[in-house]
Amino acid sequence: MSRPQHFGWFLARGFGPHGWGHPYLDWNYRWTEPALYxxxxxxxxxxxxxxLIIEDAPSLGSPATIDLRVRQxxxxxxxDPLLLAPYLFAATQHLGIVPTVxxxxxxxxxxARQFATLQHLSGHRLGLNVVTDTGSARHFGTAPPPDHDGAYDRAEEWLAGIKALWNSWPEGALIADPARGRYADGTLLGHVQHRGDYYGFDGPLNALPFTDGEPVIVSPGGSGRGLGFAGANSGVQLALAPLxxxxxxxxxxxxxxxxxxxxxxxxxxxxxxxxQPVIVSSAEEADRVVAASRDPDDAAIAYIAEKQSSDLETDLTAxxxxxxxxxxxxxxxxxxxxIARLVGKHDVTTTPLSTLLAAHARLGRISDRTGFVGTAGEFADLIEELGDWGNDGVLIWGDLHPVTVHRILDELVPILRRRGILxxxxVTGGLRANLQAF
Known part of the structure; x- marks a missing residue:
């Protein structure tokens, strides 16, 4: 029996046009309404x-690259994924929902007040994927955006301030005793006064304390500063690394x-x-899919160029x-x-851009660990191997369209359960308790 691992889904498209560019658009789900999710x-x-972690970007990017971002x-x-979260909590009882903020x-x-409200409404199942993107700064004021490390400094101050407000109701402040006719002891509330480099505010918070812990912080950063932020604050680290x-x-x-x-x-x-797995019905089909991707045509390279241009907010097509x-x-x-993901292991000084783009169109087999195309059993083998190395778990990266979810999970879930991985x-106690259950 293999060791159990944690599983999450990373909604890479965010709360956006699910099904666009795929045949399953004709299932006629409305991406703007909650039923699909x-x-x-x-x-x-x-x-x-x-x-479930829901990606987000509040901005369409710089004026020069907006068309690149929206054309496909x-x-x-x-x-806003934060406003989608209550509908997802209402549809579930145990799943943690983690909007990006x-x-x-x-x-x-x-x-602090909004997040506390959602933590209570959800039965303590809220997580927060804290990102430090500065590309959207122009939407929130006229001050120059901070640099990379400055954005993390701001995030540290922001989160510390939120936690101080969450903890402004100490033990004993909430009484809620009808027999005594007393709801709370206001003399115990912490009078938070924060005056920092980025924010100034006073407390205490007008929201109840938590019974099963604060919302779980998730972080995606891979830089030294980002890893430091995760070490100090996060309950989940969204990791990108060669497997x-x-x-x-x-x-x-x-x-x-x-x-x-x-x-x-x-x-x-x-x-x-x-x-991001590509689950197929047989090893033979996996071989065909991989072989078909080896020599991407101009249309495939153009598609990758547009996608990378959107991600990098830089027009590679020009x-x-x-x-x-x-x-x-x-x-x-x-x-x-x-940028490093675009370049990969190539020498950027000598490699043509077309070669970099073509590499992103090519697929590899799970079975030989060159990629993620394979059967459900082969994907389960990979996950089991990761567990043998001490891995905590896996985030499946994809959209949240029901077709995608079932295509990946229908055969995979029974295999993982039989192996003791899933x-x-x-357990009771919300997202934090389930993450710490093993």
Missing amino acids: QESVRTLEQAGFDL AFGGPKH NPAAYLPYTA DRESISAYRAKIHAAAVEAGRAPDDIKILFAI LDLDAPLDLSVFGGHVSQGS RSDY
Whole structure:
């Protein structure tokens, strides 16, 4: 029997046009309405998943690249995932829901009160995927956006302020005793006064304290500063790394060291590696899919160029595909991690841009660990192997269309359950309790 792991779903498109560009658009779900998402989260909960993380970007990007972002709906439109969350909580009983939030978009007092409200409404199943993107700064004021490390400084202050407000009701302040005729003792409430580099506000918070812990913080950052933020604050780390033993061990060691440096235990953070599988019916079909991707045509390369242009907010389609990529085309708002994913292991000074793009069109087999095309059994083998290396769990990366969810999970869930990798039931106490159950 293999060791159990945690499973989550990363909704990579965000609260956006699900089905666009795919044949299953003709299922006629309306992406702006909750039914599509509610159907899928019920399936995730039936499957024993711990959480759903909903990607978001509040901005359509810089004026020069808006068309790149919306022409194929890669980067927008997106609606607010925080407002979708109550509909998903109403459709489930155990699944954690983790909308993406940006400190630039929410003042700490407002954020603390809204998040506390959702934590209570959900039975303590709220998580917060805290991102430090500065590309949307122009929507929230006229001050120049902070640099990379400054954005993390702001996020640290923001989160510390929110936690101070959450804790402004100490033990004993809430009485709620009808026999005594006393609801609360206001003399015990903490009079928070915060005056920082980025925010100023007063407390106490006009919301109840939590019975089963604060919302779980999730973070995706891979830089040194990002890993430090995770070590100090996160309950879940969204991890991107090559899925070989050496890379996974090295990544986990960095997260654990950051946790220890912040005075926490390594097991306080569950590290979930993101994978985008292509599940097919047989090994022969997997071989055909991989073979068909080896020599991408011009249309496939153009599609990748548009998608990468949206992600990087830089028009790659206007560049010379036969020339090496000049990294100076990227502005300071583009993350180094995103650029590194585009370049991969190639020498950027000598490799033509078309070669970089073609590499993203090519697929590999799960069975030989060159990619993620394979049968449900082969994908389960990979997950089991990760568990043998001490892995905490997996985030399946994809849209939340019911067709996608069932295509990946219908055969996979029974296999994982039979092997003892995937939970069959939940514990009480909300998202935090289920993450710490093993």
